Amino acid sequence: MKQPGLDERKAYILATVVYEYVATAEPVASQTLTQKYNLGVSSATVRNEMAELEAAGYLVQPHTSAGRVPSDAGYRTYVDELMQPEALTPGDRRRIRDELHDATRELDDLIDQTTRLLGRLSKSLAFATKPQGETQRFKHVQLISIAPRTGVAIVVTSYGVSAQSLFELKADVCADDLTRLSSALNARCANRLMSEIGDADVAAVVAEQGLGDDVRGAIVAALQSARAGEAPEIAAAGTQNLLDQPEFADVRKLRSILRIVEEQRTLYDIVADAMTSENPRVKIGHELGNDELSDLSVVTVPYRFGPNAIGMLSILGPRRMPYARLLALASGTAESLSRRLADGDVR
Amino acid sequence: MKQPGLDERKAYILATVVYEYVATAEPVASQTLTQKYNLGVSSATVRNEMAELEAAGYLVQPHTSAGRVPSDAGYRTYVDELMQPEALTPGDRRRIRDELHDATRELDDLIDQTTRLLGRLSKSLAFATKPQGETQRFKHVQLISIAPRTGVAIVVTSYGVSAQSLFELKADVCADDLTRLSSALNARCANRLMSEIGDADVAAVVAEQGLGDDVRGAIVAALQSARAGEAPEIAAAGTQNLLDQPEFADVRKLRSILRIVEEQRTLYDIVADAMTSENPRVKIGHELGNDELSDLSVVTVPYRFGPNAIGMLSILGPRRMPYARLLALASGTAESLSRRLADGDVR
């Protein structure tokens, strides 16, 4: 219950308006409520209540003499306080299990497939951040010469290969030197957290082997890209599902969305803060912090590798989305994914 | 000149209709032609000619008493016989050079960036197939243990790291065994074409080292995925550019396109046959072999690594696209990309 008086009946009416609007995409009228849901009062009473809910900011009217539509605040209290959490339907549960079970064993592909699955199930746009290097453990580095003065540094982490970096050297360095250097680095860094390994470690080893700054630079760069800056790669699927929603009958609404999905950066910004929380996060309309996205909402849940959250699974859809269902879907999918990762036959 | 009589004037009129329609997106009227282009004849004459062009299948009328619009056949003869090839504008040339020059040195990222660049320049949807393993040379394989009985096989080719494959073993194998096996494989396969290296090579080396079938299987799988089946990965960029085109005012047209771009497979099928040709390819409307795409066209040019075409750069846009300009753009971009690859500081 909210402080500015959301008595039980108001709460019920608000919840019902959200529910009905989500289902129909039409502004909800007082009569609709009294007819479809048994409120035990007349439509006139409901009208009064709705007027008050509007005054309090939970509902808005598209125009005089139209039904009511939830505002951002309305959705917010619905999500936080009013809605019934849903469980995954048995059918969905089965599909998730089956599809993830048959999925590949490469981490990247697994995330891609999970995203596509979630896109299909949610009939919305699903996206996922791929694990960032920070949370991984260093396993192995291998320096390989592929041309006289060109080489590639490959960093393998606990998730599997995660980065490679080309480098050029000023002088020829023989393959043996590279092999020795690789071994020395491995000895020093094995099993440490990627975030712990500093440039100093590399510098020390390189110096020890009597090699130059160009080699050091290359390795540092490879580690850097394994740690993979602030914005990890993002997988997305199901854009076309959004087209079915009446809110996108107007093509202009789509442009910004398409651009944002292609850019990835904005998507990441939206979900970045959800990473720190173990719980699902819901962002509604203007909460996304982007005017172009103000009639969309996003549901985000983290997925784990062992005890740590290593990425986020999200669903982006119209603000008028079935929050309870999508939360269940996203959580269930993330859980299956986490389990699949923990089972250890993936990486 | 075509056999069923395309005299010079008809050819000119057809070319002009295409040109004008591409520019305006409006059906072209006989008067428009006589006014904007000096034909030296009256609009009545043009009307007669247009009627004949329509009878011959080059033009169509959206409805009686509307101007004419080119048919697929009309565009086709325009592209094949009538249009003036364009050169890259100096501005575009500079942008291509500059942006590709600053681009990353990782092959995958370079293709991504090139695609985005082409999307921006063409104001259409650009996409590119990434190089398939077949055309690469084997450089190095490295087997690395990342957990007691789990390892990863990394295959490095002349383009750089191109595949990794996780594997599990039935019995513990010590790191030294893996290292020795790696060396033996390297000795045997180095610098051979990926397509030449058969399972037999692997089997021989594995047997020689006295290791089991599980190891062999893992390596074969890694090579397999480095060769990367029939459908290579595809980078795409600029979907939102299509929204500006009047042909997509209707949202339904977009759905199939979005789905197809997300699926990738269909995109690949469209351009697959262009791989064998050195020349740019244009596919118009129904030539795409897909009803849902029947008012789109695709321009495809191969890019090379050394003497070999290793991938395709394409532009997908409305059938009413500026063919000459897009051909110039795609060719110019592909050429710059090829040169960048040949210069050897990428891979």
Add this chain to the structure above:
DNA sequence: CTTTGGCACTCCTGGCTTCGGAGTGCTAAT
């Protein structure tokens, strides 16, 4: 035989009006 001016005819487009219906807000009665 080709070209062209003229003209009737077709069909689309945009604007305007109209009308019905859906909903509300308010008031007065319960």
Add this chain to the structure above:
DNA sequence: ATTAGCACTCCGAAGCCAGGAGTGCCAAAG
């Protein structure tokens, strides 16, 4: 506090009209 009743607002679909753009065809001219 609830509710029946009613006036009022506003949207949206339907219909209608006028204007205009463009064609096709014919008959005359080169």
